[in-house]
Amino acid sequence: MYERKIPLNLNCGLDLIGEVLYGKWKIRLLWFINQGHKRPSELQRKIPDASRRVLTIQLKELEDHELISKVIYPVVPPKVEYSLTDFGQTLIPIISALGFWGDEHEERLRALILKRQPTAP
Template sequence: MYERKTKPNLNCGLDLIAEVLYGKWKIRLLWFIHEGNKRPSELQRKIPDASRRVLNMQLNELEKHDLVARKIYPVVPPKVEYSLTGFGQSLIPVIAVLGEWGDKNQEKLKDLILKG
């Protein structure tokens, strides 16, 4: 298991957000769960570039930070579904605004990213 070598900087709201949302797929996972994609296999199909292991790690971190809840159904084979907590739901308007900004500035952002 990964153990942190340095303590996180928790003195600023932006640092706190970065600590909770840092991870390549976390924002997309939150958005897709919000849209109704709740099973790990559904999330994997929505984010095919991510490995199952990485998605599971990031889902576990989101659960640890009380942004998603995991429900395990007692069936064979086991069925798992994720849902947003109230705390996670409060992030959806913020993610929506970020997405709108990205859409609005799509061409400029693409140019900047491709320049390296």
């Protein structure tokens, strides 16, 4: 089991948001679930760079933080679907604003990110 090395710091809203949304794929998972991609296989297709294990862990954390809910249908093979909770829906305008900001500054951000990448020999 994972044991935290650095103690929790939950003194302000940014600390809380960081704790809940920390994870490479969580914001994208929330966005794609909001767009109607509810099955784990659909989410995997939308985020092919993420391993199934990592997506499962991050979906579980989002569920634990009550941002998404999981329904398991009693069929064979088992069918699982995720949906945003009302609480999770409150993040969509914020995620949308972040995406808009990224689109507005796309060229600059891309250049800055690529500049930090090591050059190939």
